[in-house]
Amino acid sequence: MLLFISKRLGLAILVAFTVSFISFTLLFLAGDPAAALAGETASGEDIEAIRKLYGFDRPMLVQYADWLLSAIQGDFGESYYFRLPVAPLIAERLSVTMTLGVCGITFALLTAVPLGVAAAIRPNSFIDRLALFLSVAGQAMPSFWFGLILIVIFAIQLGWLPPSGASSPMHFIMPTIVLGYYAMPAIMRLTRAGMLEVLSSDYIRTARAKGAPEGRVLFRHALRNAIIPVVSLAAVQMGFMLGGSIVVESIFALHGAGYLAWESIARNDLPTVQALILVFSMFYIVFTFLADVLNAWLDPRMRSS
16 A cells, blocks of 8 residues: 555656646746736837846746745745735745635535435436436536525525635635535536446445345445546546635635636736645645545555555
């Protein structure tokens, strides 16, 4: 197990360095950052002065090496727009996004996994058709439209929930439902498909033939094996929720890291954009690494891969 973790950890570190280099390179290939900062009416002398001021005149590899060494130490530079250090700026906003992401994936798992299991136990039944309907609706319904509908019903008409802000747990109920519902269809379908495949296996028929209780057969034998791909999918969905929650944060006025990313891109705030790309990428890498370790614990056969 330790060898497996060491291999996965080394691969995660390599992926992190690769992602950081590619993202840094693409940001510079997208255009001249000095010209973007100077504005459309700036003269050539102004652009050149900004290029020298921020070090854009140096070779790109030198700029990347300096930025990476500082980033490893937790220093992402200073925001061009907010005029604040980038690290504490992101840390302040990240708490909102982390809360929303954890609540969203928890809601999705607690809803999708039981529905997927129930649909697999009784295929072509009412619960199976309900799960299919929720799955199709979740894929077809835009997040911004769903969020606005919830605001109209539960905030404006009924007055049960606050429409925006992040000052209390009540403010996260509707954003959690919107963000979690988007992840539900894939988790539900994968759980159902995995349970159907496992329930038709020989060892499940053998366990039932030996008189094992149905609950033990379903949850100890079947679900433990069917849940392995769901763990990997949940890790990817969690990374997406943290990095792609900008729509939900905008609708409910949750000024988290996703909204900060949109602000930074719109205002050509290069240090903040670079730091956010690295932070969001690290979330994907860490969650995928943890999912691999958990899957290896659930299925010892994976440790030899």
